Amino acid sequence: MKLLSSNTLSGFIRTCLPQIALIAIFTATHAVCGFCCMNSNINHHISKFQCTDTIKRTKPSEILTVKELNRYYRKQLNSFKREHRKETGYDKTIKQYRSSWNKLIPSYSKIQIAGGIGRIATGPGWNYGRKSQWETDFLIGYLPKYESKEWKITLTLKQNYIPWQIPLGNTPLTFSPLSCGIYGCLLIGGDFWIKEPLRYPDRSYYRFPTRIRGHIFFGERFTLNIKHGMSRAHKSIAFYYEMCTHDLALMSLCTNKYLSLKDAVSLAFGVKLQFF
Amino acid sequence: MIFHTLKEIKFIANIIVISIMLLSTSCSTLDYHPYDAYITGAHNLTKKNIAHIERALKGKKSFKFAMISDTQRRFDETKLAIEEINSRNDIDFIVHGGDLSDFGFTDEFLWMRDLLCELNKPHVTVIGNHDCIGTGKDVYKKIYGESNYTFSAGNTRFICLNTNALEYDYSSPIPDFSFLQRELANIPENIEKTIFLMHVKPYDDEFNNNVAQVFQAYINRFPKVQFCLYGHNHNLAVGEPFEDGVKYYGCPDIADRIYLLFTIHENGYNYEIVEF
Numbered sequence: 001m002k003l004l005s006s007n008t009l010s011g012f013i014r015t016c017l018p019q020i021a022l023i024a025i026f027t028a029t030h031a032v033c034g035f036c037c038m039n040s041n042i043n044h045h046i047s048k049f050q051c052t053d054t055i056k057r058t059k060p061s062e063i064l065t066v067k068e069l070n071r072y073y074r075k076q077l078n079s080f081k082r083e084h085r086k087e088t089g090y091d092k093t094i095k096q097y098r099s100s101w102n103k104l105i106p107s108y109s110k111i112q113i114a115g116g117i118g119r120i121a122t123g124p125g126w127n128y129g130r131k132s133q134w135e136t137d138f139l140i141g142y143l144p145k146y147e148s149k150e151w152k153i154t155l156t157l158k159q160n161y162i163p164w165q166i167p168l169g170n171t172p173l174t175f176s177p178l179s180c181g182i183y184g185c186l187l188i189g190g191d192f193w194i195k196e197p198l199r200y201p202d203r204s205y206y207r208f209p210t211r212i213r214g215h216i217f218f219g220e221r222f223t224l225n226i227k228h229g230m231s232r233a234h235k236s237i238a239f240y241y242e243m244c245t246h247d248l249a250l251m252s253l254c255t256n257k258y259l260s261l262k263d264a265v266s267l268a269f270g271v272k273l274q275f276f
Numbered sequence: 277m278i279f280h281t282l283k284e285i286k287f288i289a290n291i292i293v294i295s296i297m298l299l300s301t302s303c304s305t306l307d308y309h310p311y312d313a314y315i316t317g318a319h320n321l322t323k324k325n326i327a328h329i330e331r332a333l334k335g336k337k338s339f340k341f342a343m344i345s346d347t348q349r350r351f352d353e354t355k356l357a358i359e360e361i362n363s364r365n366d367i368d369f370i371v372h373g374g375d376l377s378d379f380g381f382t383d384e385f386l387w388m389r390d391l392l393c394e395l396n397k398p399h400v401t402v403i404g405n406h407d408c409i410g411t412g413k414d415v416y417k418k419i420y421g422e423s424n425y426t427f428s429a430g431n432t433r434f435i436c437l438n439t440n441a442l443e444y445d446y447s448s449p450i451p452d453f454s455f456l457q458r459e460l461a462n463i464p465e466n467i468e469k470t471i472f473l474m475h476v477k478p479y480d481d482e483f484n485n486n487v488a489q490v491f492q493a494y495i496n497r498f499p500k501v502q503f504c505l506y507g508h509n510h511n512l513a514v515g516e517p518f519e520d521g522v523k524y525y526g527c528p529d530i531a532d533r534i535y536l537l538f539t540i541h542e543n544g545y546n547y548e549i550v551e552f
Contacts, residue, residue, distance in 0.1 A: 114306035148313040258351035266307030
C-alpha cells in the first residue's frame with residue numbers, strides 16, 4: 001500500500017513537474033517585467049523628491065552664515081554644471097545603447113491553452129505600431145506525452161494583428177472584434193525532423209518538415225483596462241479566444257469535400273497581461 | 277462597472293452572443309499539437325474487429341473479402357468506396373493495405389478511423405510507412421493495436437505484418453522474424469491455408485531487402501500460402517518476385533477508384549478488380 005502511494009505520488013510529480021516549471025517561468029518573466037516597470041517609476045519619483053527635498057532642508061528658519069551659503073551655492077552650481085555639461089560621443093552611445101535595449105523589454109506576457117503549441121504555453125511579447133496594432137509573442141509550451149513515448153517542449157513565434165479596439169461605453173472594457181495572424185511552432189523532443197534523416201533516399205522521401213508547423217488564426221478579445229494605480233504591475237488584462245488551423249490540416253481540408261472547416265479548425269484560449 | 281444606458285448593455289450582450297455563436301458553430305475540440313497523440317473515441321479496433329471476423333466465419337471454408345489501400349488524404353474516394361462496399365451483401369470483411377494517414381498527424385488518423393468505421397462489415401488494417409511519421413506509430417498502436425498480428429477467417433490464417441523497415445532505422449526488427457517463428461509454432465489446428473498482408477512488398481525501397489530471401493523462406497514455411505497482399509506502390513500489380521509460386525497482389529491507392537475482391541473457396545481462390 002505504501003509502495004503504491006509513493007509510486008502514484010512520484011508519478012504525479014513526474015507528470016506535473018513540467019507544468020509547474022512552466023508556470024514558474026511564467027511568473028518569473030512576469031515578476032521580472034513587472035519589477036522593471038516599477039523600478040523605472042521609482043527612479044523617476046526619487047529624482048523629483050531629491051530636488052524638493054534639498055530646497056526644503058536648506059530653507060530652515062535659522063539664519064545661514066555666508067560660508068554656509070557659499071558652500072550651498074557652489075554645490076548647486078557644480079551639480080548644474082554636471083547636469084548641463086556638453087554631451088560627449090560616449091554619452092550619446094550609451095544613451096542609444098540603453099534606449100535600444102529598453103525597446104527589448106517585453107511589454108506584456110501571455111499564457112495560452114491549446115492552439116497547436118502545447119497544452120499550455122507562456123512567454124513574453126512586444127507591442128508596436130501607431131495604435132499598438134501589432135504584437136509579437138515568443139511562447140514556450142509544454143506538450144504532455146499522451147499516447148506517444150515522451151513529453152515535448154514547443155517554441156512558438158507568433159505575430160498578431162489587432163486592427164480595431166472598441167471601448168465598450170463607459171466601462172473599463174475594450175473589445176477587439178478581430179485579432180488574426182500567423183505563428184510558427186518548433187517541436188523539441190520526439191522523433192521528428194526538419195531535414196529528413198539520412199536513411200531516406202536523397203533525404204527527400206516525404207518532403208515536409210515534421211518538427212516545424214505553420215499556423216494561422218482568427219479570434220477576438222476583451223480587454224479589461226485597469227485604473228491607474230489599482231495594480232502594482234499591470235495596465236490591462238486581455239482575455240482572448242482564437243480559432244486556428246495548421247498547414248497540414250489546411251492541405252487535407254483543401255483536397256477533400258468530406259472534411260468540413262469544423263474538422264480542421266481548433267480552439268485556443270489565452271490571457272494577456274499588459275505591463276505598460 | 278457602470279452601464280449608463282440600456283443601449284450599452286444591449287451592445288455588449290450582442291457582442292457576447294455573437295462570439296458564443298461563432299464559437300459554437302465553428303468550434304471543434306482543443307488541439308494541443310498536430311502530433312500530440314491525444315486520442316478520443318474508439319480505440320483497439322484490430323482486436324474488436326478480429327473477434328467479429330473469427331466469430332462470423334467460424335467453421336466456414338469459403339468467404340469473400342475486399343481490399344482497399346493507401347487511403348491517405350483521399351477521404352472523398354474512400355467514402356465512395358465505403359458506400360460501394362456497404363451496398364453489397366456478399367463481403368465478409370475488408371482489409372486495408374496501410375497508409376491511413378498522409379502526414380501522420382493525430383487528427384488524420386481519427387478522421388480516417390471514423391470514416392472506416394462507417395463500413396458495415398469489420399475491417400482490419402496494417403501500418404503503412406506514412407503512418408510511422410512523427411507520433412504515428414504510437415497513434416496507430418493505440419487506435420488499432422499491435423502492427424504485427426494474426427487472425428483466422430474460417431480455415432484460413434491471415435498474417436498481417438509491419439514491413440516498413442526504413443521507418444525504424446534498424447532499431448526494431450522489421451519484419452519481425454521472432455513473431456513469425458512464434459506464429460509458426462502456434463498455428464491453430466483447423467488452419468489449412470495462409471494469406472499474408474503487408475504494406476511494403478519485398479524488394480521495395482522501404483523493405484529491408486537484406487532479408488528479403490529469408491522473409492520469403494519464412495513465408496513458405498506456413499501451411500499452403502495462397503498469396504500475399506500489399507499496398508504502397510499506388511498501382512495495380514500481380515507478381516511473383518521470388519518465382520516460387522507465391523503471388524503478390526498489389527492494391528492500387530483509393531484514388532484509382534478500384535478495390536480488390538477475393539473469394540476464397542475450398543479448392544482455391546479467385547479475385548476480381550472492382551471499379552466504382
